[in-house]
Amino acid sequence: MTNPAAAPVVGIVMGSDSDWPVMEAAAKVLDEFSVPYEVDVVSAHRMPREMIAYGEEADGRGLKVIIAGAGGAAHLPGMLASVTPLPVIGVPVPLKYLDGMDSLLSIVQMPAGVPVATVSVAGARNAGLLAIRMLAAHDPELLGRMREFQQDLNDQATEKGKRLRAKAMGADSFGFGT
Numbered sequence: 001m002t003n004p005a006a007a008p009v010v011g012i013v014m015g016s017d018s019d020w021p022v023m024e025a026a027a028k029v030l031d032e033f034s035v036p037y038e039v040d041v042v043s044a045h046r047m048p049r050e051m052i053a054y055g056e057e058a059d060g061r062g063l064k065v066i067i068a069g070a071g072g073a074a075h076l077p078g079m080l081a082s083v084t085p086l087p088v089i090g091v092p093v094p095l096k097y098l099d100g101m102d103s104l105l106s107i108v109q110m111p112a113g114v115p116v117a118t119v120s121v122a123g124a125r126n127a128g129l130l131a132i133r134m135l136a137a138h139d140p141e142l143l144g145r146m147r148e149f150q151q152d153l154n155d156q157a158t159e160k161g162k163r164l165r166a167k168a169m170g171a172d173s174f175g176f177g178t
């Protein structure tokens with residue numbers, strides 16, 4: 001579990017508290033790696049001055065990466081990227097209509113010079129993992145833990161293959177589809 005007293009190095013922000021059920025996965029994986037983070041609602045549309053201040057002050061407060069999630073006309077990640085020199089990872093949050101295609105396209109199609117690293121629709125866990133990889137590039141201990149995590153993924157996939165082969169090629173089956 002992350003030490004709540006440690007200074008946050010990742011900022012997880014979202015356009016509304018209604019995004020939390022999706023964005024929570026980023027916080028969870030940061031907890032798994034004991035990376036300190038902060039969470040807030042910062043909307044470019046509804047609170048533009050606070051959003052600009054958040055982006056402008058983020059690096060001075062010790063943040064190293066910002067994860068920004070928003071749904072619909074998702075301008076938050078791009079607007080933050082325009083005012084901070086830190087890497088910004090955008091998470092398209094799916095809403096009731098359009099299945100997240102609207103937020104995906106709003107986040108991914110940034111003009112040249114202002115990058116946002118966009119993950120898949122609702123890909124908050126991958127956003128957290130990407131933030132950890134960015135931090136790990138300068139932290140050998142964290143890099144080691146990322147390698148272990150990758151090895152675990154490998155082992156789990158291998159185990160699934162073993163189980164599937166056993167099931168599909170078992171006594172009453174001669175292969176897939178039989």
Ligand SMILES: Nc1c(C(=O)O)ncn1[C@@H]1O[C@H](COP(=O)(O)O)[C@@H](O)[C@H]1O
Binds near residue numbers: 044045073074
């Ligand atoms: N896309 C944005 C921005 C922004 O980009 O600044 N601010 C809020 N929102 C989004 O509006 C959706 C509906 O918000 P409400 O549930 O509060 O009505 C949320 O997904 C939020 O991210």
